[in-house]
Each structure stands twice: as structure tokens, then as C-alpha cells.
Amino acid sequence: MAHDLAILADEWFDGERLHRSPATILVDAGLVAAVLPGHQGPRAAEILRTPFAGPGLVECHCHLFLDGVETDGRRREAHLAAGEQAWLATGRANLRRMRACGITAVRDAGDRWGINHRLRAEAAVAAEPLPRVRSPGRALRRKGRYGGFMAEEVETAADIERALAARTDADDLKIVLTGIIDFAAGTVKGAPQFNAEELALLAAGARRLGIPTFAHCSGLDGLRLAVDAGLGSIEHGFFMDQAVLARMAERGVGWTPTWSPVAVMAERPGLIGLDAASVAGLERILANHRRHLALAAQWGVVLLAGSDAGSCGVAHGDALIGELEAMQAAGVPLEACLAAATAAPRRAWKMGAPLLAPGAAADLACWEVSPRESLAALRQATAVVVGGRLWRAEAAVAAAG
Ligand SMILES: [Zn+2]
Missing domain, CATH: 3.20.20.140 (Metal-dependent hydrolases)
Known part of the structure; x- marks a missing residue:
């Protein structure tokens, strides 16, 4: 079965910990369905490749x-x-x-x-x-x-x-x-x-x-x-x-x-x-x-x-x-x-699951640069997902043709 969205990230943040290894984040029906190690080759309606992904x-x-x-x-x-x-x-x-x-x-x-x-x-x-x-x-x-x-x-x-x-x-x-x-x-x-x-x-x-x-x-x-x-x-x-x-x-x-x-x-x-x-x-x-x-x-x-x-x-x-x-x-x-x-406010306000894990709301973002290199680079997300719905920055859309 094809997923709604797959994000193939080189590094990712789960809300508390940075993971310096690739992961594949799968989204279905507005929720995170799975976070798999490595870059998988999933069938999905939309596939995003990104140097860094994390919770919105x-x-x-x-x-x-x-x-x-x-x-x-x-x-x-x-x-x-x-x-x-x-x-x-x-x-x-x-x-x-x-x-x-x-x-x-x-x-x-x-x-x-x-x-x-x-x-x-x-x-x-x-x-x-x-x-x-x-x-x-x-x-x-x-x-x-x-x-x-x-x-x-x-x-x-x-x-x-x-x-x-x-x-x-x-x-x-x-x-x-x-x-x-x-x-x-x-x-x-x-x-x-x-x-x-x-x-x-x-x-x-x-x-x-x-x-x-x-x-x-x-x-x-x-x-x-x-x-x-x-x-x-x-x-x-x-x-x-x-x-x-x-x-x-x-x-x-x-x-x-x-x-x-x-x-x-x-x-x-x-x-x-x-x-x-x-x-x-x-x-x-x-x-x-x-x-x-x-x-x-x-x-x-x-x-x-x-x-x-x-x-x-x-x-x-x-x-x-x-x-x-x-x-x-x-x-x-x-x-x-x-x-x-990310995790701290979601936990403090009981906004559902605080970490990027299966079952959490698919509120996610992708960036070109890992925050390990530069927090400043977070000012430009390339893609943002709210409740499973995808928005892409125009520059990213243009680059993808
Ligand atoms: Zn104020």
C-alpha cells in the first residue's frame, strides 16, 4: 500500500535527541506511521529527500x-x-x-x-x-x-x-x-x-x-x-x-x-x-x-x-x-x-504525543542544513507538514522542477 508521504532524511531530531543517521519517516492519514532506520524505498504519493527533518x-x-x-x-x-x-x-x-x-x-x-x-x-x-x-x-x-x-x-x-x-x-x-x-x-x-x-x-x-x-x-x-x-x-x-x-x-x-x-x-x-x-x-x-x-x-x-x-x-x-x-x-x-x-511545549500543554514517533501528529519540517552546523539555517524550511498536509517552499518547488 502506498503511503501518503515519505521523508528520507540524512539526519533528524525527535524532539529531544539529534540522530546523526538517516531515517525514513512515513506519514499516513495525518499521523506519523513509522520512523525506519536508513533510506528505505517506500511507495508513497509524495517523497521528500532532505538533509535534515524534525518536528515542526x-x-x-x-x-x-x-x-x-x-x-x-x-x-x-x-x-x-x-x-x-x-x-x-x-x-x-x-x-x-x-x-x-x-x-x-x-x-x-x-x-x-x-x-x-x-x-x-x-x-x-x-x-x-x-x-x-x-x-x-x-x-x-x-x-x-x-x-x-x-x-x-x-x-x-x-x-x-x-x-x-x-x-x-x-x-x-x-x-x-x-x-x-x-x-x-x-x-x-x-x-x-x-x-x-x-x-x-x-x-x-x-x-x-x-x-x-x-x-x-x-x-x-x-x-x-x-x-x-x-x-x-x-x-x-x-x-x-x-x-x-x-x-x-x-x-x-x-x-x-x-x-x-x-x-x-x-x-x-x-x-x-x-x-x-x-x-x-x-x-x-x-x-x-x-x-x-x-x-x-x-x-x-x-x-x-x-x-x-x-x-x-x-x-x-x-x-x-x-x-x-x-x-x-x-x-x-x-x-x-x-x-x-518542539517536545517541551507539546508535553507541557498536552498537545498529543510530544516526540516524532509512530502515532504522533504529522507536524514536521525539513531543512537544507542540520542545526548542528547552523541554527540560523532553520529560518528557511524547504517543506512543512501540518496534520499530514504538505507545504513546500517556492525555492524548493522550483529546484525540483
Ligand atoms: Zn507578549
Whole structure:
């Protein structure tokens, strides 16, 4: 019987381990049917030969309706008032940009208008294979506090319960726990938005809904609260310290370090007119992040790769690979970097079988260069498979005649 698809890879990654030997990956009815050693000669409707194949990548934190390529402050501001059609168009373009990098699943981190839910529905039935979208809908923030572009406001326990009851269509619960960073002062602006009792309420509500929690959180006050509440993952996590990190390992709290938005500011301070003191502050913040990233990998903290794409200068697709490069530069071993964008999120969010093995969803990607040689080369996938459906990069299609 002919298979739907066969991928003959020279090297492959299974979500945790790199295999420096050829394999044949067979796909039937949207699932991985077999992973056989060597290059077999299977009968299949489509046969792909590739230097490297692996699970499709997961972007663990982005904002689909925002355009991360845009760096002009006034135009970014105007986009927030551009309306549904413009936001949807941006989101569609972002999904294609991410697919081009081999991304087959994305977790949106909140938008105030629920464009993320609509893109999730569209992508699921699109004529072309697009990344699967996980959507929290609107995030939750304290009334009047940071997070206006992505969150709904709550104030009382009754508000929180109402907001939770309205989230039956959410894949995740996004909580805006702290404010943003004051780069020059090297602090987070304001106290945490929710206290321990409120966080417990949110965590219990998410458990009832059966969905993971993730919290925008930087600064020690917020980090301690998030870990004590046992939230699913900490997003950003700037100003991390060893005591918090050790408790994260102990309690299984994940960390999405979103290196990119801060790194962009350090590289291009002119974008938002940062002064020398702020740039020096940024460098210290990134150095601290780097140290704790390496420790997180050593101590077994669940690392999740998310770029916060949509932030100023943080482009969808491209920036996720940048996150992996930053992890590697900080001292995280290559396999752990790759796992942060494959098996780790699939396992943390219970998205089916986390490893590339028989029975797993056929969410796969092929590249021309092994990440052992260059993580940067992951920016150009030659083929992407979502639920067994094949998309090929135009250059690859052209080369094949
Ligand atoms: Zn974000």
C-alpha cells in the first residue's frame, strides 16, 4: 500500500535527541506511521529527500495581530486603531512567515479584540496548511494597569470569576501579572497586578477549564507570586534569581524567556530613543538573563521558546530562531534549545504525543542544513507538514522542477 508521504532524511531530531543517521519517516492519514532506520524505498504519493527533518517548531509566545517588522512608533500606534480587517491580514501574513521557518504551532499571548480566536478558526480550515493556533482570547489584567492592547480588565473576585466563566473557548489562560521594565532604573514598573489569593483563584479556574496558565511576569515580587501559585509558565521572567529558578525546577513551572524584544532594544536603542543609561541597564538585564538561562537548562527547568513576536522589531518566524540562537549562545545545549521549540511545549500543554514517533501528529519540517552546523539555517524550511498536509517552499518547488 502506498503511503501518503515519505521523508528520507540524512539526519533528524525527535524532539529531544539529534540522530546523526538517516531515517525514513512515513506519514499516513495525518499521523506519523513509522520512523525506519536508513533510506528505505517506500511507495508513497509524495517523497521528500532532505538533509535534515524534525518536528515542526512551536512558537510559544507571539501576538498574531501585531506587525513585528514595523519599528516606527507612530505607525505601530496607528496599527492599534487600524481595525479588524487590517489585524486579520497582519495575522494571516504572520502565520505564513512562521510556516516558512518550519513552525507548525503557535501560542498567541493575547489580543484585546480576539483576533487570535478568529485566526485560530481560519487556520484550522484554510485551503493551505497553516500553523495550528493556540489562543487565549483576551488576557486578564488589573483595571488601569499595563496590558491594554492584549487584556480585559478585572478588579474584584467576582470579575475574575465572570472572566473565567467566559473562557470556555480558550486554549490557555494568559495573566498579566506585572508591568513593563524600566530599563534605566533596572526595575519593573509598579507592584504585581494580582495578589496570592487572586492568583489562586485564577489558577483554580484554569484547572476547572482544563487549560494551562501563563503569566507576563518580570521582577522578583511577581516571580515569587507566580511560582508560589504554581502557574504553568512564566513569560519574560527578567530579573530572575537562583532561588526562584530552583523553585521553578522543583514545581515544574516553565519559563519562556522572550529574549528578542529586549535584545532588539539593546541592538537598536535609537528605535525608542533610549539614552546611554538605559542601554547600560539593558545590557545588565540581558547578562542576568543569559546566566539564568544556562542554569535553567542545567537544573531541568522546562524551557519554552517564545519570541514575543509582534513587539517592536521582533518579526514572526525569524525571531523564534533568534530565541534558539540566544539560548545556545547563553550555554544551553543544542538539543535542549531545539526541545524548547518542539517536545517541551507539546508535553507541557498536552498537545498529543510530544516526540516524532509512530502515532504522533504529522507536524514536521525539513531543512537544507542540520542545526548542528547552523541554527540560523532553520529560518528557511524547504517543506512543512501540518496534520499530514504538505507545504513546500517556492525555492524548493522550483529546484525540483
Ligand atoms: Zn507578549
